[in-house]
Amino acid sequence: MSVLAAHITKHFGAYCALDDVCLNVGTGKLVALLGPSGSGKTTLLRIIAGLEHADAGCVALHGVDVTRTPAGKRRVGFVFQHYALFRHMTVNENVAFGLEVRSRSERLSKPEIEDRVRSLLKRVQLEDFGARFPSQLSGGQQQRVALARALAVEPKVLLLDEPFGALDARVRKDLRRWLRHFHDEIGLTTVFVTHDQEEALEIADEVVVMNDTRIEQVGTPQEVYDRPATPFVYRFLGNVNRLGLPWRGYEPESSLATPDGPGAIFVRPHDLTINRYSVGLVGEAGLIRNIHAAGARVSLACERSFDAAPVDVELSRAEFDTLKIRVGDPVLLRIRRNKTLREEYAI
Amino acid sequence: MAAIPSRHLARRASGSATTDPLWARLALTALALAFVALFLVLPLAAVFTEALRRGLGAYFAALAEPDAFAALRLTILAAAIAVPANLVFGIAAAWAVAKFSFRGKSVLLTLIDLPFAVSPVISGLIYVLLFGLQGWFGPCLAAGNHPWLGAWIDARDIQIVFAVPGIVLATVFVTFPFVARELIPLMQSQGTDEEYAAISLGAGGWQVFRRVTLPNIRWGLFYGVILCNARAMGEFGAVSIVSGHIRGETNTLPLHVEILYNEYNYVAAFAVASLLALLALATLVLKALVERRHSRALAGANAG
Numbered sequence: 001m002s003v004l005a006a007h008i009t010k011h012f013g014a015y016c017a018l019d020d021v022c023l024n025v026g027t028g029k030l031v032a033l034l035g036p037s038g039s040g041k042t043t044l045l046r047i048i049a050g051l052e053h054a055d056a057g058c059v060a061l062h063g064v065d066v067t068r069t070p071a072g073k074r075r076v077g078f079v080f081q082h083y084a085l086f087r088h089m090t091v092n093e094n095v096a097f098g099l100e101v102r103s104r105s106e107r108l109s110k111p112e113i114e115d116r117v118r119s120l121l122k123r124v125q126l127e128d129f130g131a132r133f134p135s136q137l138s139g140g141q142q143q144r145v146a147l148a149r150a151l152a153v154e155p156k157v158l159l160l161d162e163p164f165g166a167l168d169a170r171v172r173k174d175l176r177r178w179l180r181h182f183h184d185e186i187g188l189t190t191v192f193v194t195h196d197q198e199e200a201l202e203i204a205d206e207v208v209v210m211n212d213t214r215i216e217q218v219g220t221p222q223e224v225y226d227r228p229a230t231p232f233v234y235r236f237l238g239n240v241n242r243l244g245l246p247w248r249g250y251e252p253e254s255s256l257a258t259p260d261g262p263g264a265i266f267v268r269p270h271d272l273t274i275n276r277y278s279v280g281l282v283g284e285a286g287l288i289r290n291i292h293a294a295g296a297r298v299s300l301a302c303e304r305s306f307d308a309a310p311v312d313v314e315l316s317r318a319e320f321d322t323l324k325i326r327v328g329d330p331v332l333l334r335i336r337r338n339k340t341l342r343e344e345y346a347i
Numbered sequence: 348m349a350a351i352p353s354r355h356l357a358r359r360a361s362g363s364a365t366t367d368p369l370w371a372r373l374a375l376t377a378l379a380l381a382f383v384a385l386f387l388v389l390p391l392a393a394v395f396t397e398a399l400r401r402g403l404g405a406y407f408a409a410l411a412e413p414d415a416f417a418a419l420r421l422t423i424l425a426a427a428i429a430v431p432a433n434l435v436f437g438i439a440a441a442w443a444v445a446k447f448s449f450r451g452k453s454v455l456l457t458l459i460d461l462p463f464a465v466s467p468v469i470s471g472l473i474y475v476l477l478f479g480l481q482g483w484f485g486p487c488l489a490a491g492n493h494p495w496l497g498a499w500i501d502a503r504d505i506q507i508v509f510a511v512p513g514i515v516l517a518t519v520f521v522t523f524p525f526v527a528r529e530l531i532p533l534m535q536s537q538g539t540d541e542e543y544a545a546i547s548l549g550a551g552g553w554q555v556f557r558r559v560t561l562p563n564i565r566w567g568l569f570y571g572v573i574l575c576n577a578r579a580m581g582e583f584g585a586v587s588i589v590s591g592h593i594r595g596e597t598n599t600l601p602l603h604v605e606i607l608y609n610e611y612n613y614v615a616a617f618a619v620a621s622l623l624a625l626l627a628l629a630t631l632v633l634k635a636l637v638e639r640r641h642s643r644a645l646a647g648a649n650a651g
Binding site for chain 2: 049050051070071072073076077078080082084085086087088089097098101102149150152153
């Protein structure tokens with residue numbers, strides 16, 4: 001089942017939430033909509049589900065235009081950020097809800113519904129919790145009940161809004177691996193919204209990076225991380241240094257100059273190397289300001305002598321140990337690998 | 348440390364830092380109890396003592412009087428119409444205000460509060476102004492001025508002010524905010540996520556309301572209805588203006604109490620008043636039961 005959203009525009013009063021957004025999700029994919037808050041990602045998800053209506057544009061599920069189809073008839077499973085479990089119903093009743101509200105002709109018999117509920121709860125590993133109320137469950141359990149409830153109506157597409165947002169760090173990590181595994185098992189086309197880049201990069205087949213009402217880039221996690229299309233994507237996915245040109249020892253392939261100046265390049269902290277300062281070596285001069293050595297990798301906060309700009313460098317512990325540098329030492333910074341991006345000038 | 352007197356240390360150990368001295372606690376408790384006794388318990392006790400001053404026989408004789416019985420019937424009738432009406436209006440208004448955003452929402456909220464803000468006497472006068480013989484709709488209601496409507500009204504002898512319809516209208520107006528005011532904050536705090544979840548699972552509008560919204564508000568709703576009912580039975584000001592005080596016909600219980608009192612018929616006045624007080628007590632007991640049931644349901648949901 002594929003999801004297609006074409007030229008979606010949405011305003012809330014004077015506020016523009018989505019501006020001519022196009023999204024195409026392939027059948028069976030697990031896709032992350034990644035962006036900061038206010039980028040329009042949740043609105044896009046709700047429009048696909050039919051919980052909001054776009055001012056312009058259309059939505060198609062598996063080639064069928066559903067722009068005017070009400071949410072309940074789209075066969076879309078939606079899991080809300082705070083789960084939205086029915087608090088006055090038990091877990092069993094929650095999961096059965098979608099089956100029981102069907103019209104009499106489509107409704108399954110009572111034993112069939114009970115069977116379906118039982119197998120769904122088993123699938124999300126909650127078979128012993130059917131008689132409990134949502135308030136008696138932990139966040140991770142509630143999340144899985146919400147998932148089972150959404151799956152009960154046999155949706156063609158599964159949409160998850162910030163599925164791990166309300167959970168603590170530990171549960172979050174476990175649950176996102178579980179979701180990836182779960183997705184591989186059932187093979188349902190799934191779109192989830194997140195603002196956590198680590199989450200998106202870890203489990204998604206494809207990442208859609210959104211910013212300020214638009215899509216910035218679509219690609220596999222590796223593509224968007226290694227070859228960001230815009231400065232925003234570069235900054236949003238992992239740490240990055242913006243180094244103003246000229247930089248000693250670096251020649252851009254083409255001029256990056258903008259009306260504001262000679263331009264800049266973007267380099268990730270682990271794509272920079274450090275040498276002790278010595279005459280004859282080529283590199284940009286700087287000072288070590290801070291060393292953060294707790295962990296597998298060592299982060300160094302440097303200051304570029306040319307314009308006093310901060311530059312972050314990340315080294316492996318072995319590299320750091322052979323260097324024998326301390327705070328305050330003069331160093332030479334060199335670029336291992338970079339991505340040249342022409343910046344859009346500030347208006 | 349050694350410089351601190353041991354007496355001081357002992358005091359620290361016995362009384363916690365957040366507890367006031369004993370005399371202050373006793374004085375404040377006594378003050379609060381005295382206030383409650385003076386303003387709440389004493390008047391209630393006075394009603395029953397006055398009512399029973401001439402013994403049980405006189406008490407029941409006063410209650411069995413046809414006018415008192417008619418007043419009781421009218422009070423229950425007015426409440427029986429006003430409470431269900433405001434139940435429906437209140438749910439509709441709260442649902443609209445809490446779950447949707449639309450133009451004029453703040454105006455609607457202000458209108459809902461209007462009966463609380465306006466003195467009941469003034470609301471009564473408004474109805475006289477609207478439906479009285481000299482009022483805006485008076486000529487419409489007067490027979491003969493309007494060919495077919497007049498005849499229709501004449502045939503049925505419909506009168507609004509100084510009659511039962513006026514009393515019901517005034518009661519509905521005065522008790523309008525209770526249910527809506529009770530539900531709006533509750534529904535707002537619950538948000539719309541559960542409704543949206545139900546919609547995405549294929550439920551229709553009525554199913555969403557009946558299976559999701561209504562169960563979530565049922566205790567708040569019940570509480571609102573109890574308060575609404577208490578006020579509907581006890582309303583005096585607005586009803587007094589529109590009633591006309593016709594004995595046995597347009598007197599509610601509170602009005603009947605006033606008439607008896609003005610006629611120096613104290614025993615009867617207090618006997619009827621005790622009836623109202625009993626209705627109020629029954630309402631409060633019901634309310635307490637609802638609250639206990641509600642908190643037990645919550646506790647049950649939270650416990651393992």
